Amino acid sequence: MIELLWRGILIGVGATVLMDIWAIVLNKVFGQPKANWAPAGRWFRHIARGKVFHESIAAAEPYEHELALGWAGHYGVGLAYGVIFGLIMGTGWFIAPTFVPAWIFGIVTIAAGWFLMQPGLGLGWAASKTPRPNKVRLLNFAAHTVFALGLYGTALLIR
Template sequence: METLLIGILMGIGGTAAMDVWAWALSRFAGQAFPNWAMPGRWLAHVFRGRIWHDSIAASEAVPGELALGWAFHYGVGIIYGAIFVLLAGAEWLADPVFLPLWIFSIVTIAAGWFLLQPGMGLGWAAAKTPSPWKVRIMGLVAHTAFALGMWAVVVLI
């Protein structure tokens, strides 16, 4: 149970680190902060049986979609943290090396590239966005921030 709790805390810390990174980009580089209402809208439509949209922004709005999007964002981070510690085990927790965690965090971007983004109408790996390679690279950097946040939590624990 303690291992799972550490994973949950790692997921929260990693997701918070992603948000701090996104805030810094918004504040200092003029990049738009993620609109978590759109993933919330997408998730609500998934529960209604529709996964694929031409444009999630053009799909029917859902009450509470912003709160749902934030909960989804942190819920996914928590799940990833729990999965990682269950896979890595007690040996890794005793000596938390960054590289395996970073590789895992980079691999998790596949869910966004091959389910969430196409589901929201953005194409596979953001192919339908104006700057797909920028979106991909920024996603990889954000997932690196996620790994750093998870690692910081486990080191502090």
């Protein structure tokens, strides 16, 4: 069990790092704005105080260390996803990793963003209140596919 937890932590961190590299590539090559984890940090802080959904996270009470908390939360969620996936798949998957289960899990995790985080930030269900919701959804799909590649690739590296 401990080995599964450690492997889950490693693939979760590896997948999150790859997702961040993907965001850098999108910024450098396509001019996509850089990731700003400060609003997420503010949101995480408000969750700890019992408030999940906001009309606009920008209007919520600020927190001095929200950027750091946002980054920590981003990696904490990635790590948790890696552990959950590892526990679901078991040692057999780590012995012979395959991409499809990782990809299915990566796509399933989009739901947390669409139906919890985005509405929590005031962006609406599945980014429905953003100026270009379909673009956001496509970018979410791509990022979570990259996350899945990170789960799979990291598992290959550590087997």
